[in-house]
Amino acid sequence: MAKITKQSENFSKWYTDVILEADLADYGPVKGTMVIKPYGYSLWQNVKNTLNNMIEESGHENAYFPLFIPKSFLEKEAKHVEGFAKECAVVTHSKLVSEDGVLTVDPSSKLEEEIIVRPTSETIIWHMFKKWVTSYRDLPIKINQWANVVRWEMRTRLFLRTSEFLWQEGHTAHASKEEAIKETLMIVEMYKSLFEEHLAIPTMIGRKSNMERFAGADETYSIETMMKDKKALQAGTSHYLGTNFGTAFDVKFQSKENKEQPVFATSWGVSTRMIGALIMVHGDDKGLKIPPRIAPHQVVIIPINPKNEDKEKFDNFVDTAHNMLKESSIRCSIDDSNNSPGFKFNNWELKGAPLRIDIGLKEFQSGSVTVCRRDTGEKEEMSIKALNTLTSTLEDIQKGMYDSANSFLEENTFELNDYNKFKKQLSNENCFIKAYWDGSDASELKIKEQTKATIRCILKDVNDPNLKCIFSGEPAKHLVVFAKAY
Amino acid sequence: MAKITKQSENFSKWYTDVILEADLADYGPVKGTMVIKPYGYSLWQNVKNTLNNMIEESGHENAYFPLFIPKSFLEKEAKHVEGFAKECAVVTHSKLVSEDGVLTVDPSSKLEEEIIVRPTSETIIWHMFKKWVTSYRDLPIKINQWANVVRWEMRTRLFLRTSEFLWQEGHTAHASKEEAIKETLMIVEMYKSLFEEHLAIPTMIGRKSNMERFAGADETYSIETMMKDKKALQAGTSHYLGTNFGTAFDVKFQSKENKEQPVFATSWGVSTRMIGALIMVHGDDKGLKIPPRIAPHQVVIIPINPKNEDKEKFDNFVDTAHNMLKESSIRCSIDDSNNSPGFKFNNWELKGAPLRIDIGLKEFQSGSVTVCRRDTGEKEEMSIKALNTLTSTLEDIQKGMYDSANSFLEENTFELNDYNKFKKQLSNENCFIKAYWDGSDASELKIKEQTKATIRCILKDVNDPNLKCIFSGEPAKHLVVFAKAY
Numbered sequence: 001m002a003k004i005t006k007q008s009e010n011f012s013k014w015y016t017d018v019i020l021e022a023d024l025a026d027y028g029p030v031k032g033t034m035v036i037k038p039y040g041y042s043l044w045q046n047v048k049n050t051l052n053n054m055i056e057e058s059g060h061e062n063a064y065f066p067l068f069i070p071k072s073f074l075e076k077e078a079k080h081v082e083g084f085a086k087e088c089a090v091v092t093h094s095k096l097v098s099e100d101g102v103l104t105v106d107p108s109s110k111l112e113e114e115i116i117v118r119p120t121s122e123t124i125i126w127h128m129f130k131k132w133v134t135s136y137r138d139l140p141i142k143i144n145q146w147a148n149v150v151r152w153e154m155r156t157r158l159f160l161r162t163s164e165f166l167w168q169e170g171h172t173a174h175a176s177k178e179e180a181i182k183e184t185l186m187i188v189e190m191y192k193s194l195f196e197e198h199l200a201i202p203t204m205i206g207r208k209s210n211m212e213r214f215a216g217a218d219e220t221y222s223i224e225t226m227m228k229d230k231k232a233l234q235a236g237t238s239h240y241l242g243t244n245f246g247t248a249f250d251v252k253f254q255s256k257e258n259k260e261q262p263v264f265a266t267s268w269g270v271s272t273r274m275i276g277a278l279i280m281v282h283g284d285d286k287g288l289k290i291p292p293r294i295a296p297h298q299v300v301i302i303p304i305n306p307k308n309e310d311k312e313k314f315d316n317f318v319d320t321a322h323n324m325l326k327e328s329s330i331r332c333s334i335d336d337s338n339n340s341p342g343f344k345f346n347n348w349e350l351k352g353a354p355l356r357i358d359i360g361l362k363e364f365q366s367g368s369v370t371v372c373r374r375d376t377g378e379k380e381e382m383s384i385k386a387l388n389t390l391t392s393t394l395e396d397i398q399k400g401m402y403d404s405a406n407s408f409l410e411e412n413t414f415e416l417n418d419y420n421k422f423k424k425q426l427s428n429e430n431c432f433i434k435a436y437w438d439g440s441d442a443s444e445l446k447i448k449e450q451t452k453a454t455i456r457c458i459l460k461d462v463n464d465p466n467l468k469c470i471f472s473g474e475p476a477k478h479l480v481v482f483a484k485a486y
Numbered sequence: 487m488a489k490i491t492k493q494s495e496n497f498s499k500w501y502t503d504v505i506l507e508a509d510l511a512d513y514g515p516v517k518g519t520m521v522i523k524p525y526g527y528s529l530w531q532n533v534k535n536t537l538n539n540m541i542e543e544s545g546h547e548n549a550y551f552p553l554f555i556p557k558s559f560l561e562k563e564a565k566h567v568e569g570f571a572k573e574c575a576v577v578t579h580s581k582l583v584s585e586d587g588v589l590t591v592d593p594s595s596k597l598e599e600e601i602i603v604r605p606t607s608e609t610i611i612w613h614m615f616k617k618w619v620t621s622y623r624d625l626p627i628k629i630n631q632w633a634n635v636v637r638w639e640m641r642t643r644l645f646l647r648t649s650e651f652l653w654q655e656g657h658t659a660h661a662s663k664e665e666a667i668k669e670t671l672m673i674v675e676m677y678k679s680l681f682e683e684h685l686a687i688p689t690m691i692g693r694k695s696n697m698e699r700f701a702g703a704d705e706t707y708s709i710e711t712m713m714k715d716k717k718a719l720q721a722g723t724s725h726y727l728g729t730n731f732g733t734a735f736d737v738k739f740q741s742k743e744n745k746e747q748p749v750f751a752t753s754w755g756v757s758t759r760m761i762g763a764l765i766m767v768h769g770d771d772k773g774l775k776i777p778p779r780i781a782p783h784q785v786v787i788i789p790i791n792p793k794n795e796d797k798e799k800f801d802n803f804v805d806t807a808h809n810m811l812k813e814s815s816i817r818c819s820i821d822d823s824n825n826s827p828g829f830k831f832n833n834w835e836l837k838g839a840p841l842r843i844d845i846g847l848k849e850f851q852s853g854s855v856t857v858c859r860r861d862t863g864e865k866e867e868m869s870i871k872a873l874n875t876l877t878s879t880l881e882d883i884q885k886g887m888y889d890s891a892n893s894f895l896e897e898n899t900f901e902l903n904d905y906n907k908f909k910k911q912l913s914n915e916n917c918f919i920k921a922y923w924d925g926s927d928a929s930e931l932k933i934k935e936q937t938k939a940t941i942r943c944i945l946k947d948v949n950d951p952n953l954k955c956i957f958s959g960e961p962a963k964h965l966v967v968f969a970k971a972y
Contacts, residue, residue: 026617028551029559029610030554030555030556030601035551036550037549038548041547041549061527061528062524062528062531063521063522064522064527064530064652065514066514066515068514068516068636070515072589073515075587081584081589085581085582085584085589086582087581088580089554090579090580090591091575091577092591093578094573094574095576096557096571096572098561098567098568101564103561103567103571105576105600109576115516124514124515127515128512128514128521147634148553148633163554164553164554166550
């Protein structure tokens with residue numbers, strides 16, 4: 001039986017235990033890499049398909065750009081260089097030589113220019129846009145890519161921070177600043193509905209501070225979420241890139257008025273990190289809890305008939321239940337493995353299936369089934385004829401999971417205007433703190449040094465002389481959310 | 487207007503022209519890399535989704551394994567080393583240093599062990615199987631991965647041979663040789679139905695000779711297809727790997743009888759190369775011809791109303807046609823761009839949409855539309871009420887495209903038993919030649935040297951003293967297909 005550390009004992013260990021025991025993922029052989037196992041990948045596929053529909057329906061087209069980026073491309077945008085140079089996989093050679101079965105790098109295959117494995121694709125995409133954009137007729141370009149990217153992180157954690165991860169990266173090019181900003185904000189709202197309606201995760205949205213902004217962006221908007229250890233996880237970002245990449249890659253266009261104009265850009269992405277958020281927002285000491293809308297199995301049927309009594313009729317009864325659920329478009333499977341019922345109960349709790357249906361001889365004889373909810377633990381016996389009502393039970397679970405996560409977020413978010421209380425609160429336990437800030441890097445840095453909390457996002461700008469920065473006492477420029485973060 | 491070289495003039499140039507002009511793909515900045523543009527990616531997505539359904543329905547699960555493979559893994563299987571060492575992207579460093587905006591590789595970030603960007607994933611997957619497989623209860627494992635892989639080819643061509651390509655790679659582990667071989671063959675049949683039923687491409691299937699076999703396989707089965715220049719394209723492979731990788735990675739299992747047994751393996755894949763096959767099997771001097779089942783747009787409507795007469799009613803009429811097609815589950819779009827009708831006609835011919843519907847004022851006034859077939863060029867005026875019959879027209883086009891490609895394959899496949907005729911035939915023009923072969927590397931090599939034709943696959947084994955090798959005159963072991971190949 002799977003052994004999982006309790007959340008209260010060691011949250012971080014609980015997290016890893018759940019991932020490994022529920023068969024979501026495993027460690028790859030190269031440090032910091034991750035193998036996504038079928039159960040984890042199926043979850044990712046459901047999230048991916050949901051988001052991909054949203055992306056396509058909002059007028060974006062999928063495409064694919066190369067993994068390999070010439071080193072010189074990274075140099076072209078000053079902030080982008082600084083942001084990514086320190087954590088790159090660098091390809092320097094193109095051949096190995098095998099001698100007596102031992103492989104060494106062939107020195108003669110050294111590349112003229114080193115190649116970077118993409119940490120993100122702005123540079124290569126803007127190199128292509130230079131070829132594709134000449135006139136206002138070519139704009140907007142609204143492209144999305146599902147891809148793997150590599151950032152050579154020192155400290156990695158499954159799903160949250162791995163040296164290779166899977167993501168979606170949107171890249172758009174526009175004729176005007178207004179249009180590009182509108183796109184940036186539209187995407188944040190799209191992510192918000194993905195998180196809230198499908199992952200059942202409440203979000204806070206806002207702009208990033210200078211220090212937390214994406215390398216090369218004029219503005220970065222982020223989706224901030226609260227984990228069960230009350231730390232923040234940045235779960236998605238949408239960047240307004242201004243003309244930074246357009247200028248760096250010399251992409252201009254001829255306007256309707258026949259004037260040469262700069263091209264405005266956005267980029268945005270969410271990654272396999274979302275799965276990390278999902279685990280840490282909903283999971284408990286029994287394991288995962290997966291919201292019905294994205295669950296690989298919404299319902300798992302456990303047939304219990306150890307002595308194979310009335311085998312054929314019993315199996316038919318189980319199949320009938322299964323078919324009724326499939327007819328209601330419920331993703332449903334039968335666990336007819338050789339494991340014991342007890343093992344199966346625990347296993348599907350661990351794997352977070354929203355509903356379990358137990359069918360034993362007693363149920364079979366009375367034409368009923370026992371339905372167990374993963375979220376509340378409630379059990380209910382119901383007639384097999386009533387199985388179509390489970391569609392609304394699943395909706396109820398989906399809503400309940402969101403409400404519960406939202407209450408948790410609200411209960412652990414405080415508005416403070418006294419820096420001593422701020423420090424005390426954060427030394428007691430993690431939380432989100434809404435507070436006023438003077439907008440200076442200095443204040444932000446000091447707060448981080450003293451409390452480990454960073455500005456997660458800027459909720460709104462303020463212009464009222466009575467509002468003071470919680471740290472400096474200087475006039476406040478913004479209302480922000482502070483928290484310790486992943 | 488797009489300019490495309492004629493097939494008869496220069497087939498290779500025709501191929502590239504079509505890809506670039508129809509907006510399927512473009513060249514990436516690193517030599518040999520490819521950008522798949524939205525239209526090409528949409529085509530790929532349709533093929534991918536079709537195949538993914540087949541893979542999942544046949545009991546395989548999707549997963550994801552890391553891009554990065556330790557160099558030492560490649561060393562473990564002798565033939566695999568030889569097969570891939572010469573064309574690898576080697577990551578040697580993990581950091582760049584930026585000085586005055588110039589990036590250089592940080593020598594201190596040199597990796598202890600070099601990392602290879604996966605050319606295929608057998609080694610990393612069998613490393614993981616070692617962790618996952620202990621008992622017969624863990625078998626079979628039937629996994630598929632959609633991924634990018636890198637093979638550093640010197641001579642590249644869009645879709646056919648690019649240093650990075652997208653593919654699906656299946657990897658399975660079995661308790662018995664019989665089961666693994668059954669899997670290998672089942673996959674070949676699955677690929678055959680993908681090609682024949684969806685891509686409308688007839689196939690020849692057979693085993694590869696020693697010389698053409700996959701590095702590390704005991705047997706390789708391939709899907710061979712004939713392009714319009716009568717050269718062969720190997721469009722998919724399925725490998726029986728025996729215990730080669732199981733042994734190399736020390737994966738054994740406890741059998742039901744409590745005995746330690748070796749694990750048997752298969753792997754199989756098809757790639758973005760399929761798009762190359764599609765172009766070269768169906769395309770003509772006007773451009774692409776895409777089979778309806780995988781066409782991004784099965785029907786494109788061209789509204790022609792230059793003076794905007796009766797604008798509102800006319801647009802409603804066009805929308806009605808569009809909606810009727812959508813209700814028949816036809817993938818359909820309206821080209822309402824500002825381009826001229828003539829440009830649109832040529833453009834959708836170039837892009838290979840199976841059906842075009844022209845709606846001008848004449849049609850609007852008589853409640854009809856003009857339907858143009860890409861395959862035959864036929865035009866037909868029909869009542870808007872009859873639009874639902876286009877479902878069967880699309881099926882007819884699908885079938886017609888297959889039949890036409892199949893006739894072409896048959897007309898250009900010869901059975902010969904005289905080596906002089908063989909040489910003469912191949913010096914006159916490309917073709918497939920069925921002939922008997924003695925099974926020796928020597929004969930195969932000599933034939934290749936003298937005619938550039940290789941053994942595409944072994945169609946069947948023979949054991950009849952009257953049958954002689956076409957080259958050596960020695961007793962024949964196999965009936966094979968020879969052809970010049972991509």
